[in-house]
Amino acid sequence: MKIHCCHLLYRFDIGGLESVLVELIQRLPRSHYRHSVIALTDHGAAAERLTHEDVTLHALNKRAGKDLAVWWRLYKLLRQLKPDVMHSCNLSALEGQGVAALAGVPLRIHAEHGRDSYDLDGSNAKYRLLRKLINPFIHHWVPVSHDLARWLTQSLAIAPNKVSPIINGVDLQRFNPGYGVEARRRLLAVTGWPRQSKLIVTVGRLWSVKDHSNLLQAAQLLQDPAARVIIVGDGPEQASLQQQIAQLELGGRVELLHGVEDVATLLPGADLFVLPSMAEGTPLTLLEAMAAGLPVVATGVGGVPDLVVVDETGLLVPPREAPALAAALNHYLEHPELLTSHGAAGRQRAEQHYGWPHVIAQYDQLFGGTEHG
Template identity: 30%
Template sequence: MSKIKVLHVVRPAAGGMKNHLLDLVRLTDHTRFDVTVACPQDSLLWAELAALGIKTTPIPLVGELSPLKDYAAVKSLVKYLHSSGTVILHAHSSKGALVGRLAAAIVKTPVVVFTAHNSIFYEQWPRWKKNLFAMVERFLARLTDRIITVSDALKQELMEQESLPARQLTTIYNGIETDKFNLKLDTLTVRQSLSIPELGPVIGTIARLAPQKGVSYFLKAASLLKDYQVNFLVVGDGPLREELEQEAAELGLKNRVTFAGRRENIPEILATLDIFVLPSVTEGLPLTILEAMAAGKPVVATRVGGIPEAIVEGKTGLVVPPRDPEALAIALAGLLGERERMLRMGNCGRKHVTEKFTVQAMVNKTMELYQQLMGEKKLGIPSNPISTEGKQHRTDVEG
């Protein structure tokens, strides 16, 4: 049987969504599925896909709404879909899903899947904008065979906001390669490379410096812990970096907080932390929390999106209300005073992630969904059953 052609459509992606897509296309069974990714040619994602040997096709897709560029992206996708014999179009993020689903509808692509990685109804939007967006999404849902949500909380939100039936939604949790984060190394060397003082525990966050990640609340919580000999670390970059550095200075944290910028050695950085924090105001299911637990670190995060589905409260970490730096500071102070509890949480977190949030489980469930949808449409399915035992499929692009 010939391979099933799959096209992933994604806007310029960074952070968790980029890593999710890279893992998905890398570990998809390439003996059954012929995978291509449509994304902007000048993006970091394009370069990383090329390094993995994944086929790509360029589209002029940008993150914000741009009628001219969006039309050009749809036109480009229509041309590709017509000529490629694509059977499954899999869109990621609301912007990728907008152009991808319109193009698939024009060409009549047999199977259309959309992964919602995060909430698409931002709280700062006025009610009219949320209603308009929900109306557009309800229309696009008619052009979609299945919507994947990365958490049950996100699934529930889409059911409520868009009145979508449960049968159209499937939760597939994000997953990670846990072995990458189980490191034994000289953390002093890592601290020195980040200009972190040698003495005192390190509390850190890894996030894109954008409003939804709530890093400002982390800084405010840090300012409430000035009496503790603690070092604070912010890893990541984004539109709010300059503003957040200024806020840290105004809070008297200039010598207590290190802004490390974008880094590639995340496993080493996590190994150096004593506590990982994610103060988000909206989330799907953040990979950084899973990575921190895989690294054996206790996690303190906000009660938003799928975060409570990832953290076992009191066992692998603590969950606090969003936008509440006082609650965050209290949770951190409590852990700092109980070293044995921190170690116990870290060990429980590593075990929890290994059992429930592996990348191979995520990839296998996605392939099973492809197979199910093709079967429902009587399109024929790959001849060999897909393993659900976490066995890693060999591909021609591993490495």
């Protein structure tokens, strides 16, 4: 009999968490698992990427703000589905673990994929208390970085034997430097920029914690006239970023690309990847950039320092410091030989440490599939 996993999250749309969940569902052994994806609100574009034939989708249509009735709807659904595993993701779904316990779900696992702009350092007293109150209902916590694991065990005093970090994986076939020539052609075509442009790209949802505003300030300080910045993503900050681009007179040097369905067709065509976030878990986009053969400039937050080998695969800078970010980008623009060598080292590191098979083996063991087989 297959293990039935219920995956609970706020909304099943575009994002790093959602991409990881799609890969997890697609790659866990189909002979061992069937899945239900439960969105507290509704389903977006991520649902369209699922090709697994044994997946059901459920939307609880949570209203904005407090909607206590959503937990009653979740309880009734869990009693109907009778899953073997509840796998919840991030703070917004945490309370579902208490509901799952009441509904009799035998194995309850909660994943922490990172923090948001309203709790960058994990010090919010309300959220700390909530995690401690729900902890007795959770059998296992899965942080996606060692930084988050340390925070859970040291700051929240969760028992270390309940915490197992599982670093995100990356699809090494989809994200491949071998696609660079065609990807560059696409990037130049969509932006209309000249062939000699030096393309700096970032990928991520346009919201405040990603701090694209700081990247735009750094773009003003780039010294190479051929430097161009491409921000790939959608989200609530899009209008304000467009306004900032106009105010800083960056038109023609910075491009916002939204509605991109497959970033793998573009990413290898860039020269350099930048991640300006204020907080991260283990950023999937950074792993994808490494797999695509790009050197990276990133803020040293969350699990990022575990991924980037300074002066070998990239450079780290403090968050929210535009001059430091610009200096690191200028360093690569002034030393183009490093673009090639650091990009190749990043690809090698991705191959050695971040392929999906190792990640899936860990989840398979955690969900019970290894014993099941």
